[in-house]
Amino acid sequence: MRLEKILLKSFGCFNRRDFELGEGINLIFGPNFSGKSTLVNAIFFTLTGKPIVPKVAMGALTQGGTNSGAVGVGFCDDGNSYQLFRSTQGEVELRCREGDGWRKIFSGNRVADEDLERKFDFNYYHLAAATFLREGEIFEFLARQPTHRREILYQLLGIDRLISLRERFIEARRIAKREENRIQEHRRKLQRATVKTHRAEIERIQNQVVELEKEFELLSSYNTASGDEALVYELTEECARLQKQMDTYAAERASNIAGFNDIEHIRRTIETVEAAISDTRQLEKQREKLIQEIGSLRNQCEMLAETCQTLHRLLEDDQGHCPTCHQPVHEMIIKELLEEKRTEKDKYEKRLAEKQNQLDGNSVNLSSLQKLNQRHQVLQSKVQALERIESRHGEIQVEFNTVSAKLKSLRAGDSTGNNASETAATRYAKVVERRRQTKNSIDALRKRLAALNRDEAVITNKMEELERSEVEASQALRTRLNLELTCDAIERTIQAMQRQVLQPAETELQRLLNKMNHFESAQIDLKSQHLLPALKIDGNDRNLMLLSGSEKVILYLSLKIALSKTLGNPGFFVFDDPTLHLDHTRKQLMIEFILKLSEEYQVIVTSNDSDVLEGLDGAHLIETAKVEDDILKQTTSNSGVTPSAA
Amino acid sequence: MPSTVETELVEVFQREVEELSQSTDKYASLEPADIDAILRVFHLAIVRTGDGVTPQKLFEAICQRQ
Numbered sequence: 129m130r131l132e133k134i135l136l137k138s139f140g141c142f143n144r145r146d147f148e149l150g151e152g153i154n155l156i157f158g159p160n161f162s163g164k165s166t167l168v169n170a171i172f173f174t175l176t177g178k179p180i181v182p183k184v185a186m187g188a189l190t191q192g193g194t195n196s197g198a199v200g201v202g203f204c205d206d207g208n209s210y211q212l213f214r215s216t217q218g219e220v221e222l223r224c225r226e227g228d229g230w231r232k233i234f235s236g237n238r239v240a241d242e243d244l245e246r247k248f249d250f251n252y253y254h255l256a257a258a259t260f261l262r263e264g265e266i267f268e269f270l271a272r273q274p275t276h277r278r279e280i281l282y283q284l285l286g287i288d289r290l291i292s293l294r295e296r297f298i299e300a301r302r303i304a305k306r307e308e309n310r311i312q313e314h315r316r317k318l319q320r321a322t323v324k325t326h327r328a329e330i331e332r333i334q335n336q337v338v339e340l341e342k343e344f345e346l347l348s349s350y351n352t353a354s355g356d357e358a359l360v361y362e363l364t365e366e367c368a369r370l371q372k373q374m375d376t377y378a379a380e381r382a383s384n385i386a387g388f389n390d391i392e393h394i395r396r397t398i399e400t401v402e403a404a405i406s407d408t409r410q411l412e413k414q415r416e417k418l419i420q421e422i423g424s425l426r427n428q429c430e431m432l433a434e435t436c437q438t439l440h441r442l443l444e445d446d447q448g449h450c451p452t453c454h455q456p457v458h459e460m461i462i463k464e465l466l467e468e469k470r471t472e473k474d475k476y477e478k479r480l481a482e483k484q485n486q487l488d489g490n491s492v493n494l495s496s497l498q499k500l501n502q503r504h505q506v507l508q509s510k511v512q513a514l515e516r517i518e519s520r521h522g523e524i525q526v527e528f529n530t531v532s533a534k535l536k537s538l539r540a541g542d543s544t545g546n547n548a549s550e551t552a553a554t555r556y557a558k559v560v561e562r563r564r565q566t567k568n569s570i571d572a573l574r575k576r577l578a579a580l581n582r583d584e585a586v587i588t589n590k591m592e593e594l595e596r597s598e599v600e601a602s603q604a605l606r607t608r609l610n611l612e613l614t615c616d617a618i619e620r621t622i623q624a625m626q627r628q629v630l631q632p633a634e635t636e637l638q639r640l641l642n643k644m645n646h647f648e649s650a651q652i653d654l655k656s657q658h659l660l661p662a663l664k665i666d667g668n669d670r671n672l673m674l675l676s677g678s679e680k681v682i683l684y685l686s687l688k689i690a691l692s693k694t695l696g697n698p699g700f701f702v703f704d705d706p707t708l709h710l711d712h713t714r715k716q717l718m719i720e721f722i723l724k725l726s727e728e729y730q731v732i733v734t735s736n737d738s739d740v741l742e743g744l745d746g747a748h749l750i751e752t753a754k755v756e757d758d759i760l761k762q763t764t765s766n767s768g769v770t771p772s773a774a
Numbered sequence: 775m776p777s778t779v780e781t782e783l784v785e786v787f788q789r790e791v792e793e794l795s796q797s798t799d800k801y802a803s804l805e806p807a808d809i810d811a812i813l814r815v816f817h818l819a820i821v822r823t824g825d826g827v828t829p830q831k832l833f834e835a836i837c838q839r840q
C-alpha cells in the first residue's frame with residue numbers, strides 16, 4: 129500500500145488543502161505551528177477513525193469555529209487507487225477509481241470500520257504501535273505502567289479477545305460439568321431403581337400357577353367322572369339354597385306381622401281404620417255446617433245487641449217520641465220490647481255457646497285424621513309385602529318340594545343306600561370345595577403376577593432409560609472434554625501468540641540495533657516487561673530510563689520497525705519529528721536509518737530541522753507555512769473532501 | 775481484529791488443539807469429529823466476539839456439533 133494524497137477540510141489548522149505524496153521518502157517540512165503534526169494526525173484519523181493522541185475529543189480535531197471537519201487519504205493498494213474520507217462526526221466513505229471517475233464502495237458510520245479493517249488491515253493498535261510515531265510517544269511508552277503495556281500487547285496480538293473468549297469457554301465448561309453431574313445423578317437413581325428385579329419371583333409364581341392349573345383340571349375331571357354324585361351334590365346345594373330363601377322370607381313375614389295375629393287381623397284393622405277415617409270425614413262436613421251456624425248466630429246476637437242499645441238510649445233520653453220517625457212512644461212499651469229482645473239475645477248466645485263447644489270437639493277429632501291416614505298407609509304396605517312374601521314363599525316351597533322329591537328318588541335308586549349316597553355327596557362337596565380353593569389360589573397368584581409384571585415393565589422402562597442415560601453421559605463427558613481441551617488450547621495459544629510475535633521481534637530488533645552499531649552486545653527481552661525492551665548489556669541489566677534521549681529514540685523506533693516486520697506493515701511508516709533530542713551525529717544516523725527504510729517502505733517524516741532537510745535531499749518535499757500565512761494562502765482546491773463526509 | 779491476526783489466532787489454536795489432543799491422555803478418547811467441532815466453534819466465536827457469544831451458546835454449539 130502506498131499513500132498518494134492527503135485531503136483536508138476544516139481540519140486542524142487547515143481550512144481546505146490537498147497534499148500530494150510521493151513514493152519513497154516524503155518530508156513534511158515547516159516551522160512550529162505550521163500543521164505538520166496535523167497532517168500526521170489526519171492520515172491516522174482517516175485510517176482508524178481515532179485521533180493519534182489518545183483521549184482527544186473528535187471536536188478538537190476540527191478547525192476552530194467549525195462544527196465538523198473532514199479528512200481524506202488517497203492510496204494505492206494491489207494496483208487499485210482508493211480514496212477514503214472520514215468526517216469528525218463519524219461518517220466514512222470509501223471510493224475506488226474506475227476509469228476517469230470514482231465509484232463509491234461504501235459509506236456510512238463507524239460500522240464501516242470493520243469492513244476497512246478486513247479489507248486493508250487498518251487496525252488502530254497495529255498502526256499506533258508499528259507504523260506511526262507521534263510526538264512525545266517514546267517517553268509516554270517508557271513511563272507507562274506494565275499493566276497498560278500488557279493491555280497494548282494483548283490488543284496488538286488479539287490476546288484480549290482470546291482472554292475474553294477463554295472466560296466464556298471456562299463458564300461453558302462449568303455448564304458442561306453441571307450437566308454431566310446431573311446426568312450422573314439421574315443414572316445413579318436409575319441404577320438404584322433397577323437393582324431389585326422381580327424376574328425370579330415372576331418365574332416362581334408362573335410355575336406355581338401351572339401346577340395349580342393342573343390340579344384344577346384334575347379336580348374338574350372328577351365332576352365328569354361321577355355324574356350322580358355331582359347331581360346329588362347339586363340338588364342338595366339347591367335344597368339348601370331354597371331352604372335358606374324360605375327362612376329369609378319367614379323372617380321377613382315375622383317382621384311384617386309383628387303385633388298382629390295374621391294377615392287377616394291386619395286387614396280387619398285396616399277396615400276399622402277406614403271406618404274411622406270415613407267418620408272423621410263426616411265430622412268435617414258437620415264442622416263446616418257448625419261454622420256457618422255460628423256465623424249466623426253471631427250476626428243475630430250483634431243485631432239484637434244493637435237493638436237493645438237503641439231501646440236503652442230511648443229510655444235514657446226520655447223525650448217521649450222516636451228520634452227517627454218522631455212518633456210518640458210509651459216507656460212501658462219500650463221496656464217490654466227491651467226485655468223481649470234481651471231474652472231473645474240470651475237465647476241466641478246460649479245456642480252460640482253450644483255450637484262453639486260442638487265445633488271445638490270436632491276440631492279435636494279432626495286432628496287424629498292425619499294419624500289415621502298414616503296408620504292406614506303403613507298397614508296397607510304391610511299387607512302388600514305379606515302378600516308378596518306369601519306368594520314367593522309358596523313358589524319356593526313348590527320348588528323345594530320338587531327338588532327334595534328328586535333328591536329322595538335319587539337316593540332311593542342308589543343301591544348302596546342313603547348313607548353311601550350321602551358319603552359320595554360329601555366327598556364330592558370336598559372336591560368342589562378344594563376346586564374352589566384352588567381357583568381362588570390361581571386367581572390370587574395371577575393377580576400378584578400381573579402386579580409383578582407391571583412393576584417389571586416399569587423396571588424394564590427404567591433400564592432402557594438407563595441405557596439412554598449412559599449414552600447421554602458419554603456425550604456429556606465428550607462435551608466437557610471438548611470444552612476443557614478448548615480452554616487449555618486457548619491458554620496455550622495466548623502463550624504461543626506472544627512467543628510467535630515477540631521472539632522474531634526481539635531478533636529483528638537485535639539485528640537493527642547491531643546494524644546501527646548500537647547496543648551490540650545487548651540481549652533484548654520483550655516478553656518479561658510486556659513490549660518494553662529489557663536490555664542486558666555484558667550480563668548487566670540496563671535501565672531504559674537512564675539511556676540518553678537519542679538512544680531511547682533509536683531503540684524505540686527500531687522496536688516499532690521490528691514489530692511492524694512481525695505483525696505486518698501496510699507499506700508505509702509515518703514519523704512525526706523523529707530527530708527530536710538527537711545531536712548532529714545521531715541525526716545523521718537516523719537519516720541513514722530512514723533512507724535505508726525507504727528502500728523497502730514509503731516513509732513520511734515531519735521535521736523542522738534543516739539537517740534533516742539537507743540529509744533527506746531528494747525526498748518529496750511538502751512545505752508547510754505558519755498558520756497565519758497559510759490561512760492567507762488558502763487554496764480553493766475542491767477535488768477531495770466529499771460533501772457528505774464534510 | 776485484523777483478518778491476518780484472526781487467521782493467525784485460528785491457525786495457532788488449531789495447532790495447539792491438535793498437539794494437546796495427541797499428547798494428553800485424557801483427550802485420547804476424543805475423535806476427529808470432536809476436534810473439528812472445537813475448531814469450528816472457536817472460529818465462529820473469534821469471528822463473532824460480541825456479547826451475543828454467551829457461554830451457554832458455546833456449550834450448545836459444542837453439543838450440537840458433536
